[in-house]
Amino acid sequence: MGYTASFALSLPEIILSFGAIALMLAAAWAGDKASKAISVIAVALLAGAAASLLGPSGSGGVGYDGLYVADGFSAFSKLLIYVSAAIAIIIAPGFFDREGEMRAEFPVLILLSAVGMGMMVSAIDLLSLYVGLELQSLAAYVLASFLRRDGRSAEAGLKYFVLGALASGILLYGISLLYGFSGGTSFHAVAVAMHAGVGTGLLFGLVFVLAGLAFKIAAVPFHMWTPDVYEGSPTPVTAFFASAPKVAAMGLLVRVAIEAMGPAGDEWRQIMIFCALASTILGAVAAIGQTNIKRLMAYSSINNVGFALFGLVPGTAYGASGVLTYMTVYIAMTLGSLLCILQMRDAEGNPVETIASLSGLSRTRPGLAAAFAVFMFSLAGIPPLFGFWPKFMVFDALVDVGMWPLAMIGIATSVIGAFYYLKIVKTIYFDEPSDVRFVPLRSTTEGVLILIAALFVSPLGYFTVPLLGKATLDAATALF
Amino acid sequence: MSGFPILSIMLAVPFVGALWCLFAPGSDEARARGARVTALAASLIDFALGIVLWLGYQTGGPRWQFVEKSDVFGRFSWALGVDGIAMLLIVLTVFLVPLCILASWKAIAKRVPEYMAVFLLTEILMLGVFMAQDLFLFYIMFEGGLIPMYLIIGIWGGARRIYASYKFFLYTLLGSLLMLIAMLMMAHTAGTTSIPALMAYNFPPAMQDWLFLAFFASFAVKMPMWPVHTWLPDAHVEAPTAGSVILAGVMLKLAGYGFLRFALPMFPQASAHYMWLIFALSMIATVYTSLVALVQKDMKKLIAYSSVAHMALVTFGLFAFNEQGIEGGMMVMLGHGLVSSALFLCVGVVYDRLHTREIDRYGGIANNMPAYATFFLFFTMASVGLPGLSNFPGEFLSMMGTYEISSWAAFVAVTGIITGAAYMLYLYRRIAFGPQKNADAAAMPDLEPREWLILAPLAAATLWMGVYPESFIAPMRQDVAAILVRLHPTAPASDAALTAPPARPVMAKPAIAAAGER
Numbered sequence: 001m002g003y004t005a006s007f008a009l010s011l012p013e014i015i016l017s018f019g020a021i022a023l024m025l026a027a028a029w030a031g032d033k034a035s036k037a038i039s040v041i042a043v044a045l046l047a048g049a050a051a052s053l054l055g056p057s058g059s060g061g062v063g064y065d066g067l068y069v070a071d072g073f074s075a076f077s078k079l080l081i082y083v084s085a086a087i088a089i090i091i092a093p094g095f096f097d098r099e100g101e102m103r104a105e106f107p108v109l110i111l112l113s114a115v116g117m118g119m120m121v122s123a124i125d126l127l128s129l130y131v132g133l134e135l136q137s138l139a140a141y142v143l144a145s146f147l148r149r150d151g152r153s154a155e156a157g158l159k160y161f162v163l164g165a166l167a168s169g170i171l172l173y174g175i176s177l178l179y180g181f182s183g184g185t186s187f188h189a190v191a192v193a194m195h196a197g198v199g200t201g202l203l204f205g206l207v208f209v210l211a212g213l214a215f216k217i218a219a220v221p222f223h224m225w226t227p228d229v230y231e232g233s234p235t236p237v238t239a240f241f242a243s244a245p246k247v248a249a250m251g252l253l254v255r256v257a258i259e260a261m262g263p264a265g266d267e268w269r270q271i272m273i274f275c276a277l278a279s280t281i282l283g284a285v286a287a288i289g290q291t292n293i294k295r296l297m298a299y300s301s302i303n304n305v306g307f308a309l310f311g312l313v314p315g316t317a318y319g320a321s322g323v324l325t326y327m328t329v330y331i332a333m334t335l336g337s338l339l340c341i342l343q344m345r346d347a348e349g350n351p352v353e354t355i356a357s358l359s360g361l362s363r364t365r366p367g368l369a370a371a372f373a374v375f376m377f378s379l380a381g382i383p384p385l386f387g388f389w390p391k392f393m394v395f396d397a398l399v400d401v402g403m404w405p406l407a408m409i410g411i412a413t414s415v416i417g418a419f420y421y422l423k424i425v426k427t428i429y430f431d432e433p434s435d436v437r438f439v440p441l442r443s444t445t446e447g448v449l450i451l452i453a454a455l456f457v458s459p460l461g462y463f464t465v466p467l468l469g470k471a472t473l474d475a476a477t478a479l480f
Numbered sequence: 481m482s483g484f485p486i487l488s489i490m491l492a493v494p495f496v497g498a499l500w501c502l503f504a505p506g507s508d509e510a511r512a513r514g515a516r517v518t519a520l521a522a523s524l525i526d527f528a529l530g531i532v533l534w535l536g537y538q539t540g541g542p543r544w545q546f547v548e549k550s551d552v553f554g555r556f557s558w559a560l561g562v563d564g565i566a567m568l569l570i571v572l573t574v575f576l577v578p579l580c581i582l583a584s585w586k587a588i589a590k591r592v593p594e595y596m597a598v599f600l601l602t603e604i605l606m607l608g609v610f611m612a613q614d615l616f617l618f619y620i621m622f623e624g625g626l627i628p629m630y631l632i633i634g635i636w637g638g639a640r641r642i643y644a645s646y647k648f649f650l651y652t653l654l655g656s657l658l659m660l661i662a663m664l665m666m667a668h669t670a671g672t673t674s675i676p677a678l679m680a681y682n683f684p685p686a687m688q689d690w691l692f693l694a695f696f697a698s699f700a701v702k703m704p705m706w707p708v709h710t711w712l713p714d715a716h717v718e719a720p721t722a723g724s725v726i727l728a729g730v731m732l733k734l735a736g737y738g739f740l741r742f743a744l745p746m747f748p749q750a751s752a753h754y755m756w757l758i759f760a761l762s763m764i765a766t767v768y769t770s771l772v773a774l775v776q777k778d779m780k781k782l783i784a785y786s787s788v789a790h791m792a793l794v795t796f797g798l799f800a801f802n803e804q805g806i807e808g809g810m811m812v813m814l815g816h817g818l819v820s821s822a823l824f825l826c827v828g829v830v831y832d833r834l835h836t837r838e839i840d841r842y843g844g845i846a847n848n849m850p851a852y853a854t855f856f857l858f859f860t861m862a863s864v865g866l867p868g869l870s871n872f873p874g875e876f877l878s879m880m881g882t883y884e885i886s887s888w889a890a891f892v893a894v895t896g897i898i899t900g901a902a903y904m905l906y907l908y909r910r911i912a913f914g915p916q917k918n919a920d921a922a923a924m925p926d927l928e929p930r931e932w933l934i935l936a937p938l939a940a941a942t943l944w945m946g947v948y949p950e951s952f953i954a955p956m957r958q959d960v961a962a963i964l965v966r967l968h969p970t971a972p973a974s975d976a977a978l979t980a981p982p983a984r985p986v987m988a989k990p991a992i993a994a995a996g997e998r
């Protein structure tokens with residue numbers, strides 16, 4: 001395949017890379033006062049990249065001599081990634097302006113991260129996988145410590161970097177093992193080698209690669225960075241971390257598990273089952289004692305990743321479509337919740353993060369309280385809210401292959417999770433108002449975003465089931 | 481039938497009402513007043529539609545009537561329809577909700593618009609459960625009911641409302657999640673999510689056991705059956721009056737309805753297999769909760785325990801595998817829906833005046849509240865099972881059915897009726913008769929017109945159901961017969977149907993021996 005055709009396949013990455021470089025120059029030239037214009041252009045670039053998915057970069061096939069693929073799966077994941085990244089850019093100024101910390105580099109970093117994430121979900125070679133993952137991570141480390149003067153933010157960035165580097169090392173070690181024992185770095189070569197038999201070397205490689213990826217999706221036992229990073233990072237960055245990179249890493253994991261390690265399904269299935277169960281249980285139990293709402297959201301994300309992993313366990317197209325459905329609804333719920341958290345500001349405009357400050361919110365800010373409650377019940381997976389549907393999909397996939405005992409255990413753990421989501425609703429609705437009064441909603445954009453997310457996870461979301469079901473199933477079928 | 485989507489409209493009316501309650505403009509006071517009127521109007525329209533539904537229902541006509549179906553949701557469909565059993569429970573629901581709203585007219589003073597909206601949402605979800613003809617639509621409605629009830633108990637409840645609301649939510653959630661997995665298995669095995677189709681599908685017997693147990697986990701909690709009944713007294717005590725009414729009157733019926741709709745027709749072998757489990761739990765419940773009710777100091781708690789005992793009669797009847805039993809179980813559900821609601825409303829009347837539910841704080845109020853005392857006596861008698869009032873036909877049929885299949889189970893069930901009479905009469909004596917030892921209780925005014933309006937229709941319905949139960953049994957007879965056809969091949973043998981030996985005067989002895997061998 002010629003390079004022109006390959007370029008056409010990776011059009012979204014090309015748009016974003018060149019756009020990011022140009023914007024970086026503009027940022028250096030014009031300084032922070034241009035941050036608004038740069039944000040607008042960055043969002044436009046993301047929209048352009050998303051639009052380009054309609055062309056060959058949506059389903060054009062393999063390019064760059066087998067390093068990169070543009071198929072339905074990558075296109076669907078990229079769409080989610082770009083939407084989340086755009087939302088992160090949109091909500092940032094409202095937060096950073098108050099600190100006087102809105103810098104023109106923020107949208108650029110998000111764009112670079114989006115390029116990396118696009119590579120992650122399009123990689124069909126261990127090397128392009130690694131490069132994409134590192135590009136995403138490096139931008140993310142900087143984003144985590146974006147509030148330079150805030151100690152917690154710096155701490156979050158440092159922790160993320162150190163632990164992320166460790167995970168990258170583990171991943172790279174696993175990649176080297178896979179390469180050594182299979183003789184190739186492409187997913188196909190690994191799959192061929194595993195098909196012939198999973199020896200000790202390949203098995204070790206598999207375990208190390210999955211450990212590295214489990215770190216990126218924050219699955220137990222590689223989750224411990226999440227609460228600190230979520231809590232310390234500026235809230236728009238937390239919203240970003242909770243959405244786009246999760247989708248990218250999950251997409252990558254699904255692709256690696258099915259395309260590269262498909263023949264070793266029995267081996268990795270045990271790992272997935274353990275990670276899924278451990279994540280759902282620990283994510284639920286550890287969240288109960290939290291007093292900081294962002295920390296709680298971190299545990300909630302661990303919990304949700306566990307549920308999404310259940311969809312991967314069967315290793316079927318239907319299960320993978322469940323994972324994609326899960327991620328789609330999950331980002332709506334988690335972005336919605338974090339947008340609500342973004343509204344928690346006291347009279348001076350300082351962010352408030354304690355759960356106690358939400359007391360009696362339903363009295364003082366009924367609209368925000370209702371949105372919060374919708375997201376919480378939805379995260380708990382209680383019908384008739386739409387958060388029930390992704391859980392339904394992943395457990396349906398498990399039952400489909402006859403793994404109903406696992407489905408029983410998995411679903412029972414969601415009762416523990418329901419407890420702490422209920423705790424938030426209780427604080428908001430049952431308790432007397434606290435003395436913290438939040439300032440009224442200032443940005444209509446944020447209000448509109450909250451409304452859209454709330455409507456999507458409300459029972460109205462069920463009307464999207466036919467469309468979502470078809471899109472995710474088409475995307476997942478591309479892997480098989 | 482005529483193409484008029486009456487069921488969807490019955491769901492839409494409260495929804496519109498709820499939206500209006502929430503988003504109507506105006507000052508707080510105007511909104512509260514508007515919300516009360518809106519909620520009452522919406523629920524009355526639904527009641528009128530319910531009457532239309534009953535009148536339009538053709539007894540002896542097609543099994544599923546007023547059917548609607550639309551595949552807007554892809555994996556499952558918006559499929560509604562009713563048979564006689566569902567129709568009666570729908571009518572019960574729409575009958576009770578306006579009364580609940582009237583009962584909350586003054587008792588709920590804070591956050592009225594939200595309260596009314598949540599209440600109307602509860603009504604939608606309850607009605608949806610009875611109407612759903614799709615497995616997952618049923619599940620969504622069934623489980624969705626937890627959210628508004630959680631809010632009603634938690635926001636407008638009593639002192640220990642938070643504990644009670646959590647307990648209610650988590651108990652019932654755990655049970656229903658197991659049911660969800662069972663539903664997924666059923667959909668995969670049978671390849672359909674349509675409830676009527678599943679009711680005719682024969683699941684392999686080994687699978688039936690598991691499916692039955694999963695459904696049992698959900699319905700036993702909801703019913704509630706001993707030993708998972710403990711959420712009920714807490715929820716009842718803490719809930720506001722109207723919340724208790726809807727909980728006892730409708731929500732508990734969801735489980736009985738679930739047994740009738742799922743467990744019995746879909747898993748006939750497993751139902752027969754686990755009959756003794758149900759009977760054993762019901763026997764314990766009858767004896768134990770009746771005794772517990774006897775020593776309660778709190779009126780609501782007493783009635784809550786009596787609910788558990790009555791629900792045991794329902795499960796006895798449903799698992800008797802004969803016409804009398806199942807019809808009796810249904811009649812107990814309907815009767816209990818009226819009577820326990822009425823009793824909770826009666827408690828609400830005095831609670832609104834004195835703000836205590838402690839039995840000792842009352843006494844001799846028949847003197848100063850004669851009308852109230854009369855109503856209370858009337859419903860007490862109905863609860864005890866006095867012939868001519870609503871609970872008698874159901875209890876009688878249910879026990880007759882139970883006796884046919886197991887005389888021992890029936891023996892224990894009857895003790896529940898006796899203790900039931902004891903604790904109810906004891907409650908009544910302590911509240912209404914005796915000396916007026918508390919001055920404030922003696923000063924309570926009698927019923928006001930609004931309370932008349934609440935209690936009189938209930939009394940009329942109670943009397944109607946007792947005097948002419950045929951109006952209620954006729955619509956369900958055909959559906960019960962259809963369930964019995966499914967149950968018949970595997971129904972457990974009866975221990976009471978001793979066949980008399982053919983009259984052969986000379987050789988009597990060998991004939992008896994032959995009967996014994998069977």
